[in-house]
Amino acid sequence: MAMQYGQRTRPGHQDSRPARRPLLPPALGAPVAARTWRELGYLLVGLPLSIVMFAYAVTLTALGAGLLVTFLGVPVLAAALAGCRGFGVLERARARALLGLDVAEPRPARAAKSGAAAWIGAVLKSGTSWRSLLYAVLHFPWAVFACTVAVTFWSVGWALLTYPLWRWVFPMYAGVDGLQVYGSADGRHAFYLDSPFEIGVTAAVGLLVTLAVPWLIRALTTVDRVLVAGLLGASRLDARVVELESDRGAVSDTAAADLRRIERELHDGAQARLSGLAADLGLAKEKLSEDPEAAARLVDEAHGEVKLALQELRDLARGIHPAVLTDRGLDAALSALAARCTTPVTVNVDLPRRPAPAVEGIAYFTVSELLRNVSEHSHARTATVDVRQVEGRLLVQVGDDGRGGADPAAGTGLAGLARRLGAVDGVLDVDSPAGGPTTVTAELPWRG
Known part of the structure; x- marks a missing residue:
């Protein structure tokens, strides 16, 4: 395993390009920000789509349930679920494009055998199908509420903010002095926004509403994010199956x-x-x-x-597999490993008992690979190995005072070591700033 050390940027070198500053502060620029318009577009498009989804899901589900007394009910119900899964694909794509929400694709409904009957059974047994149906039913009332609230506040805010620009339509076309706030039927007790002060206050109120609308829209789309991720994404079981396959x-x-x-x-x-x-x-x-x-x-x-x-x-x-590891455990095996390292190594093993042999072996070879990198690449004067049990996990930490700059993302051997640890539910964390020191921490399940 080769671990690249060294600085990834030249010392003292700074990017001479000036940072681009936004034209408006974030709070003032939010109403015209691209994110606000994308999220508003998501809510606007979501209403007609939710109407179609709701009508399709409820109609076919009710029809299929009513026909369950005959053979036709089962394929109709399967068609309803399959259509909801299709709507789920569309909703995930819409959330990805407009909300920036990347939801993992659920597992497809795979049939063990070929044929229509096997496909129907796979669709009916799939939890993704029923979650997609639940999403189609629940999203409709929420889409009506969210779209109504967003459009109302958005239109009122911009209308009041731009009132000084379009007030002239009232005296010219309506025969009144301005926007009527209240008034009696005979028009004798009416209040119009027509004075400069009233027009200015109206625009100020419109500005406040307009500035608040992006955060309101963001709160509404947060609920949509939860619905899409919770009902249309991969379940924990699916994610675990994919992880185990990897x-x-x-x-x-x-x-x-x-x-x-x-x-x-x-x-x-x-x-x-x-x-x-x-x-x-x-x-x-x-x-x-x-x-x-x-x-x-x-x-x-x-x-x-x-x-x-x-x-x-x-x-x-x-x-x-070293015999000393089998006979005497990690303490003796790591001490023997440190004695062969060209860099002086201090070993500290504090374990209440020995973990499972497989975990013990992975911990040994993890330290072996890391100490090899310390000897070959780090230019360190000293190194440390610390092994202990923390909250049901085996914690292995290897540090050195070398030049640092180790980066698993650079395609080095650390990436392969991380994959090997991940195969047993382990985690590898690398802290190696340029100039050092370097600390590599591996967490493994105890399984003692």
Whole structure:
């Protein structure tokens, strides 16, 4: 695993481009901000769509329920649910485009067998189908309320704010001095907004309402976000299944990579050395009667090769699973690992008992990879390894005082280590500012 250290930007270098400042403060610019118009558009478009969804869902669901006494009720009900799932796709796309809400796609309704009957059964059994139906029913009254409130306050705010610009229509076309606030039927006790002061107050009230409308719209669309994410997104079970499928792929890739590494080390190391050893012993056997001294030298060289081959096999076995880890646990295994590191390492293991063997092995190899990176890339003077149990989790922390700059997003070996930890519900956190120090924290489930 290669972990890139070093600064990602030049020291003292700053971006010379000036930061773009908004023309208006956020509070004053909110009424004309693109986000406000997108959210208002979401509420406006949502009303006709919700009417169609509600009418479709209620009509076909009621029809299917009424026909359940016959065979026709089941496919009609399945069609109602399938249509609601289709509306769910449209709603997720609308929320993504106008609200910036990226909702994970739920699992499709997959049938174990082919055919219409299997498809109907899959749709009826899918929880996503029934949540989509519930969304179609619940969203209609909310869309009516949200659209009415948003349009009312938006139109009133802008109308009052721009009243000084369009007041002239009253004396010219209505025969009155201005906008009538109240008045009797005979017109003798009427109050019109026609004086400069009244016009100014009206515009000020319109400004306040206009400035408040974006936050009102944002509050209304928050409810829509909750409905879309809660009813149209992937359920926790679906998300967990997808996560497990991803973890299974990561475990398979890791196992395949480990097998390739073992095969390569055996082929290039011990196997090649043993092949040379066999050739040397064969040559020594031929020279045994003709030149005993040469044969003795060959046997002596072969003896040295045997020792090297045994050492390589021990190192390979230690890389697969060290015996000291099985016999004595993490404390002794990590101490032995730290003793082989070229950087002085302080090890502190504080565990009430040993965790599960699989978790113990992953923790060992995590520390092994991180200490290898410390030795090869960090230029650190000292390093620390801290292992403890925290709230049902195994916490492994490796730190060094090197030059820092480790970034898992840069495609380094840290990304692969994070995937390996994620396969067992683990988490990897890297804190490595440029210039150091670096602290890498791995959390693993205890499973003791």
